[in-house]
Amino acid sequence: MIIMAEHAGFCFGVKRAVDAISESLKDNPEVWTIGLPIHNPQEVSRLESLGLRVAQNDSEIPEGAKVLIRAHGEPLDVIDRLIKRGIDVEDMTCPFVKKAQEKASSLSQEGYYVVLLGDKNHPEIKGIMGHVDNPENAEVIADEKEASGVQFHAKTALISQTTQREERLEKAAAILVGKSSELRVCNTICKATAQRQEAVRNLVRQNNLDGVVLIGGKSSANTSKLRDILQAEGVDVLWVEDENETLENQHWFNGKIIVGIAAGASTPEWLIHKIKNIIAAKQDLQGVLIH
Ligand code: SF4
Structure with a gap:
């Protein structure tokens, strides 16, 4: 039995992005993504056989190409560079990741020191960090242990990578509350x-x-x-x-x-x-x- x-299987954000790639490949002989659109070699091979091209960074994308921003999102400067080059950009950043990016952007503009809880090497965290107004006024922490190393700031905003566990966000918040006069905690964890x-x-x-x-x-x-x-x-x-x-x-x-x-x-x-x-x-x- x-x-x-x-x-089991595709989450909403990944399905949305992969469906958009498949649709776009019906109208374009080639569609580019920066980095793999999905961590699944079989699905990547299927899409590549239809015309998907994967670039390591935006500079590899040829003029006149069609680019689809994957569910993890990209830093603002990458998207700006593509648009300035006249490249056709379709942004399929998952709406839950987008929410974290928007929080990072608006709270940093309001003068909050932004603490991102997540994996600093993960493209989603790089993308969220790339929406912070002043990267000097932000840092990434992996867990509550690293939260202990955060300096005191008058205003601090804690934002989570969408795939973090809630207990970890709670523990990090409990530590940061003693390191700020005003702490904003954004639960940007996706269900x-x-x-x-x-x-x-x-x-x-x-x-x-x-x-x-x-x-x-x-x-x-x-x-x-x-x-x-x-x-x-x-x-x-x-x-x-x-x-x-x-x-x-x-x-x-x-x-x-x-x-x-x-x-x-x-x-x-x-x-x-x-x-x-x-x-x-x-x-x-x-x-x-x-x-
Ligand atoms: S935020 Fe959630 S729904 Fe969106 S891509 Fe990540 S896991 Fe999937």
């Missing part, structure tokens, strides 16, 4: 990540599973977090990126009667279906009931 996690994490916990806790197949790119941070949760729940996990990896690990399914399926926010639906069918066929061969 196969049991799917309640929330999609928490929903997927809760869904895998429920999948394990509400079903007597023999194992969980987790589908997602190996470089996907949100899929990696799902793997950590599943392991903490003590369930046997098989993390696969594609159908080949599923077939290579056929031995993992031996003796497993009830198998759960979970997928990261960057895993496309077509890939989930493909792998689900492989698992169902494998279980059919074992003479097990297919759900």
Whole structure:
């Protein structure tokens, strides 16, 4: 039997951006993104076969090209440079990321010292930082430990990367409250990540599973977090990126009667279906009931 996690696969923002790329490729032979539009090699390959081109930075984008800003967003100066070069820019920054960018921009203009909670190397955080009015008056902290190192400022605004955990934001806020006369805390955390994490916990806790197949790119941070949760729940996990990896690990399914399926926010639906069918066929061969 196969049991799917309640929330699995593309989140709203990624689906919106990937759909926009697919639509745009119907009218343009090439569409560019800066960096990978999604942390899923199979979906990137599919889009590349249709004409997607991935640049490492804006200077690689040729004149007259069509550029789609991915869900993570970009710093303002990057978008300004593209527009000044006359490049056709379609901004598909996820609206939840946009909200964090707008908060960073408006609060820094109001004179707040901006503290961004997140991963300083993540493109989303670089994009939000790129909307701060004065980057000298801002910093990125990874966690509450780093919050302890923030200097005192009369006005401080704490803004979160959309994929952070709420407990971490609460802990950072509790520390920063003693480091400012006025603290503004913006809960810019998106529910999609928490929903997927809760869904895998429920999948394990509400079903007597023999194992969980987790589908997602190996470089996907949100899929990696799902793997950590599943392991903490003590369930046997098989993390696969594609159908080949599923077939290579056929031995993992031996003796497993009830198998759960979970997928990261960057895993496309077509890939989930493909792998689900492989698992169902494998279980059919074992003479097990297919759900
Ligand atoms: S995880 Fe949330 S913020 Fe990030 S792209 Fe998806 S919907 Fe948008």
